[in-house]
Amino acid sequence: MAANTTPDVRPLFATPLVVFDVPDAAALNVELRRVIKERMTSHPSTQKSNMGGWQSSWDMDRWGGPAAIKLLAYGRNVANRLTTDQEGTVGKGPYPGHFAVTWIGNMWANVNRSGHGNEYHSHPGSYWSGTYYVDDGGIAADPSLGGELEFLDPRGPVPLMNAPHLRMAGHLSAGSTERIRPQAGRLVMFPSWVFHQVRPYHGDAERISIAFNLAV
Numbered sequence: 001m002a003a004n005t006t007p008d009v010r011p012l013f014a015t016p017l018v019v020f021d022v023p024d025a026a027a028l029n030v031e032l033r034r035v036i037k038e039r040m041t042s043h044p045s046t047q048k049s050n051m052g053g054w055q056s057s058w059d060m061d062r063w064g065g066p067a068a069i070k071l072l073a074y075g076r077n078v079a080n081r082l083t084t085d086q087e088g089t090v091g092k093g094p095y096p097g098h099f100a101v102t103w104i105g106n107m108w109a110n111v112n113r114s115g116h117g118n119e120y121h122s123h124p125g126s127y128w129s130g131t132y133y134v135d136d137g138g139i140a141a142d143p144s145l146g147g148e149l150e151f152l153d154p155r156g157p158v159p160l161m162n163a164p165h166l167r168m169a170g171h172l173s174a175g176s177t178e179r180i181r182p183q184a185g186r187l188v189m190f191p192s193w194v195f196h197q198v199r200p201y202h203g204d205a206e207r208i209s210i211a212f213n214l215a216v
Contacts, residue, residue, distance in 0.1 A: 018189035025185025031067035036109045053116035056109040079128045107212035118198035126192035126213035136182040137207035147201035148179040
């Protein structure tokens with residue numbers, strides 16, 4: 001057998017981050033925007049991790065109509081494609097060949113204007129969490145507007161403690177953060193225990209998103 005002289009780099013214990021573009025996003029976003037703006041006029045904002053802006057109650061699946069239910073179904077289906085049991089069992093769920101879980105979901109809407117964001121937080125009691133962008137507020141076209149979804153390395157600064165001036169090739173964000181720029185119609189999912197924040201938005205429009213949790 002020939003010797004393998006090329007280093008084989010295998011990422012250990014990687015944290016999954018899922019990015020999924022919803023197929024019928026344009027029509028879905030029109031209806032989601034309508035119900036969210038309607039809700040804003042009749043219900044004050046809740047206060048959780050949000051720094052400014054408007055955040056709805058966590059029962060959007062009850063007041064958001066068919067569009068909200070459809071979005072949550074997308075989240076459940078993606079979660080089923082990416083979840084298995086400890087033995088890696090292949091199931092017969094909505095996507096043949098994938099493990100099926102009956103997810104308990106809740107969801108809420110967020111509207112940020114200039115200067116608004118969310119401080120670092122996680123989602124205890126859930127397995128998967130997700131964020132869907134109804135309106136990116138122009139961020140997709142202009143990164144200077146901020147408003148990114150930012151994830152903190154679960155190990156904290158440990159990878160930087162010994163030699164902060166060095167990085168392992170292919171792992172430049174180790175010990176730091178990763179940012180995801182919003183894009184209308186895009187769904188981002190991640191394990192609920194991962195600490196994350198929304199950086200302040202600096203645009204003149206509205207950054208509208210919907211967050212959800214999936215628990216068992």
